[in-house]
Amino acid sequence: MESWFLSTRDAGAVEEMDKPGCDPVRLARTYAQFPLINRVVSRWHGVYTRHIKPLLSPMRETTLLDVGCGGGDIAISLARWAARDGLSLAITAIDPDARAIHFAQASALTHTNVPAVTFRRTHSTTLVAEGAVFDVVISNHLLHHLTPREFQGLLNDSAVLARRSVIHSDIARSPLAYALFSVGTLPFFPGSFIRTDGLTSIRRSYTAPELRAVLPPQWRVASAPPYRNLVLLTAPKHHV
Structure with a gap:
């Protein structure tokens, strides 16, 4: 059993939004609140600036695949930042969950000043079978959801799909992170799974040494x- 100090992963915990029968209203609210929580927690602008922007060009199109895109906010943000910087970036965002893709496609329609992002309900293994290749492959908060077999499968697929770089960003499990998230989200995000699933995500997530041991x-x-x-x-x- 997991200790209070999160010394081991709680790999058996299941996030509410991963359940096929979860409340659709709460799920939609969760997707809608992802942009705010990701700005505060995931900090993809820093990842974009350090790891993605140096690969981009205003003249040559760079292609990027977002695996497990959820509500699509990371893909849309990356498209906005690249466009603002005058750089050419074509993004494909995939998720096997029809609910996620439906929300992401609807959300993208509201961002009229952002280059189109292609959303597909599919899996990375399907893209490998199709012979697809992208310059960059990314994911956000995906690794901790996966079984060990799925984890290695994603790494294998990513290595095949990416020409230049793979970036999988995830939470680092920590007692302090758990405490801060628990307190910081308590008054916010009503009617969604943000707080409960966020705490589950932290319990399921890896430490850096645990990741190095399985890479x-x-x-x-x-x-x-x-x-x-x-x-x-x-x-x-x-x-x-």
Whole structure:
């Protein structure tokens, strides 16, 4: 059993929004609140600035795949930032959950000043079978959802799909992160799964040493404070 100090992963915990029969109203509110929580917690603008923007060009189109895109806010934000910087970025965002893709497509229609993001209900293994290739492959808060077999499958798929870089961003499990999230979200996010599922996500997430223990050669872990891990692969060898 998990200790109070989160010394081990609670891999058996299940997030409410992952349940097929979860409340659709609360689920929609959760997707709608993702942009705010991701701005505060995930901090993708820093990841974009450090790891993605240097790969982009105003003249040559760069392609990016967002795996497990959820409500689509990360993909839409990346498209907005690249457009603002005058850089050419074509984004495909995928999720196997029809509910997520439906919300993401509807949300994208409200962002009229952002280049189109292509949303697909599919899995990374399907794209591998199709022979698809992208310059960059990313995910946000996906790794902790996966079984060990699914985890390794995602890494394998990512290495095949990416020409230049893979960036999987996830929570770093920590007692302090758990306490801060628990207190910080208590008065907010009514009628959604943000707080309950966020706490479950922290319990399910990896520490950096745990990630290093299960990563294949060539992959590395970078800390992204506060309480973030980036699982990175640069120039997958089969595309070099």
